[in-house]
Amino acid sequence: MVDFKSIETFLWVVTLGSFRGAGQRLNTTQPAISQRIAQLERELGVKLLNRDHRVVSPTPSGRQLMVYAEKLIGLRAEMLAEVGERSAMRGVLRLGVAETIVHTWLPRLIKSVNTAHPNLSLEIEVDITPNLTARLLEQEIELAFLVGPLSASGVRNRVLCDYPVGALARPRQWPPENPGSREISDHHLSAQVPALRDRALAVQPARSAADPAACQRLARHRYPHGGRGPRGRRDPDIDR
Amino acid sequence: MAVEGLGVAVIPTSIVENELADGRLQLLATELKIPPLTFSASWLASPDTLAVELVADLAARIASETTAIVDAPRRARH
Numbered sequence: 001m002v003d004f005k006s007i008e009t010f011l012w013v014v015t016l017g018s019f020r021g022a023g024q025r026l027n028t029t030q031p032a033i034s035q036r037i038a039q040l041e042r043e044l045g046v047k048l049l050n051r052d053h054r055v056v057s058p059t060p061s062g063r064q065l066m067v068y069a070e071k072l073i074g075l076r077a078e079m080l081a082e083v084g085e086r087s088a089m090r091g092v093l094r095l096g097v098a099e100t101i102v103h104t105w106l107p108r109l110i111k112s113v114n115t116a117h118p119n120l121s122l123e124i125e126v127d128i129t130p131n132l133t134a135r136l137l138e139q140e141i142e143l144a145f146l147v148g149p150l151s152a153s154g155v156r157n158r159v160l161c162d163y164p165v166g167a168l169a170r171p172r173q174w175p176p177e178n179p180g181s182r183e184i185s186d187h188h189l190s191a192q193v194p195a196l197r198d199r200a201l202a203v204q205p206a207r208s209a210a211d212p213a214a215c216q217r218l219a220r221h222r223y224p225h226g227g228r229g230p231r232g233r234r235d236p237d238i239d240r
Numbered sequence: 241m242a243v244e245g246l247g248v249a250v251i252p253t254s255i256v257e258n259e260l261a262d263g264r265l266q267l268l269a270t271e272l273k274i275p276p277l278t279f280s281a282s283w284l285a286s287p288d289t290l291a292v293e294l295v296a297d298l299a300a301r302i303a304s305e306t307t308a309i310v311d312a313p314r315r316a317r318h
Contacts, residue, residue, distance in 0.1 A: 008288075011287065015286060069287075070287045071287075073287045073288050074287040074288070076288075077287065077288050077289075077290040078290075080290060081290055089290070089291055089294065091291065093291050093292065093295060095295070098279065099255075100251075100252050100254070100255050100277065100279070101279060103254075103255035104254050104255060104303075104306055105299075105302050105303055105306040108302050108306070109295075109298060109299050109302050112298050112302060113295060113298060116294075116298065117291075117294065120291055120294075120295075122295070133282075136282060136283070136284065137284075139284065142283060142284075142289075142291075142292050143281060143282070143283045143292045143295060143296060144281070144282050144283070145279055145280075145281055145282075145299060146279065146280065146282060147277050147278065147279060147280075148278065148279065148280030148282050149278070149280040149282060150280070150282045154284050154285050155282050155283070155284060155285070156282070156283055156284070156285050156289075157280045157281070157282050158280060158281045158282075158296050158297075158299075158300055159278060159279075159280050159300075160279045160280055160281055160299055160300050160303040160304075161278075161279050161303040161304065161306070162276045162277070162278050162279075163252035163253070163254050163276055163277050163279070164252065164253055164254075164274075164276045165250060165251065165252050165253070165274045165275070165276060165277055166250070166251075166252075166253040166267045166268070166274070167248050167249070167250050167267070167268040167270050167274070168242055168248065168249045168250075168251065168253070168256060168259075168260070168265045168266065168267055168268065169242050169247070169248045169249070169265065169266065169268055170242060170243060170244070170264065170265060170266075171263060171265075171266045
């Protein structure tokens with residue numbers, strides 16, 4: 001009897017292109033994934049996957065099955081949403097969060113998720129946007145709250161909030177030639193925050209982060225000291 | 241570091257509400273228009289994203305409520 005578990009396993013192996021990836025996604029081991037696929041192939045009597053390359057790809061029968069697998073798993077999700085109790089939503093959701101969110105409304109969200117979906121637990125990591133983007137595209141996290149929206153293919157976005165950005169200093173300290181003034185010249189500001197200089201020059205700040213390798217290169221270039229801003233102050237999210 | 245007087249921080253003002261309220265930090269006027277940061281919930285499309293979408297929905301609701309609270313006194317001052 002073909003069950004949901006084997007169909008879901010097959011779906012994730014094809015989607016992620018590897019047994020290892022599917023194992024991580026479904027919280028199980030690679031041998032367990034192989035076994036489920038082998039059993040599914042035995043039950044259907046056809047070969048579903050080509051394993052001869054480094055990337056696993058579906059056979060023609062596998063592609064046919066994939067059409068139904070997507071429908072079945074999508075329909076199951078819809079059924080659970082429509083009919084199931086709220087507490088039926090279970091499992092672990094890996095969530096990546098930019099620092100600004102941690103300091104604003106993340107605690108409220110965690111409380112609200114715990115109340116609405118008590119069997120769903122959040123595994124939270126905090127990082128800068130380029131790293132979160134790379135982790136999302138690598139499927140190491142399932143959801144990210146970051147400086148977006150992202151324009152990479154296959155990414156769905158939902159805009160959450162706009163936060164105004166300001167230049168902030170201790171009162172009566174800046175600028176040095178005129179302490180007590182509440183103004184700062186462009187010159188001083190750019191000198192203080194080199195990241196802003198690039199940002200101000202760019203008419204449209206580069207928002208796309210389609211290529212994770214490029215994101216990581218950018219992150220390394222911008223944060224050569226391991227995630228710290230040029231002046232040692234960690235500038236959350238300002239620089240992407 | 242900005243609180244220690246070691247420089248100027250260019251960051252979203254909403255994360256330093258307390259420091260601004262008690263005077264440890266002040267907002268500097270700038271000619272440079274610093275664009276606001278837009279945050280989004282982002283995920284990869286797949287057939288089973290029910291949990292992800294539920295959490296993204298909750299986040300959108302909470303974020304808009306929080307932003308409304310942050311904005312209200314600021315508008316009132318103008």
